[in-house]
Amino acid sequence: MNNEPSPPASHDTPRRVLERFFEAERRYMQGAGSANFAEFAATLSDDVVLHQSPDLPWGGEYVGPKRYEEWARAMNAVFDQVDMQAPQFFEQGDTVVIVGQLVTRIRATGEIMKLPMTQVVTVKSGKIADFRPFYWNVPAYVAAAQAR
Numbered sequence: 001m002n003n004e005p006s007p008p009a010s011h012d013t014p015r016r017v018l019e020r021f022f023e024a025e026r027r028y029m030q031g032a033g034s035a036n037f038a039e040f041a042a043t044l045s046d047d048v049v050l051h052q053s054p055d056l057p058w059g060g061e062y063v064g065p066k067r068y069e070e071w072a073r074a075m076n077a078v079f080d081q082v083d084m085q086a087p088q089f090f091e092q093g094d095t096v097v098i099v100g101q102l103v104t105r106i107r108a109t110g111e112i113m114k115l116p117m118t119q120v121v122t123v124k125s126g127k128i129a130d131f132r133p134f135y136w137n138v139p140a141y142v143a144a145a146q147a148r
Contacts (some may be wrong), residue, residue, distance in 0.1 A: 014096045014123035015089045019045055022084050022130060028072060029082040031070040040072065041065045055138045057145040078145045081105035084117065094129075096121045102135070107148040113140060 012020075024039040037115035050062040050071055058074040075082060087100035102117035115136040135141055 012122070012126045014091055014094060017098060017119060017123045017126060017128060018087075018089065018098065022087070026083050028078060029076055037069045037072065041069070043128055044068055045124065045129045048128055049130050051130075052131040053135060053138055056135070056141055078107060078148060079104040080107045081112075084119075092120050096122055096123065104144070106144045106147055111144075113144065115140065
């Protein structure tokens with residue numbers, strides 16, 4: 001069985017690209033140290049930019065899949081579950097606003113956090129080019145990172 005991710009179809013809608021991204025993110029975060037980033041990376045453009053709030057322990061801008069993977073490892077060190085649940089997609093051309101419930105489980109304590117989240121994502125040529133998440137309760141995520 002081939003475990004390589006299939007390349008995105010150029011006809012994929014931005015919503016379909018994001019659904020694949022969320023599924024890859026779910027699997028990656030559950031995989032701990034053995035997680036394969038290739039499926040995740042297959043949804044990202046070569047010059048993807050992830051903008052994280054500077055108030056978060058993993059805050060800053062991450063440019064390119066390698067830097068995106070650094071962010072994913074930082075999140076995975078804190079959470080063994082990251083799951084965008086009940087997402088609502090609002091598409092306008094290449095831009096998608098996602099409103100949903102971010103469910104995370106803190107690795108150190110097992111505590112589950114369920115908080116609203118909004119994300120603004122740009123998808124170009126079947127890949128994510130720009131990703132900007134807005135966390136509802138930044139102090140809760142900071143506290144989760146400190147629980148390690």
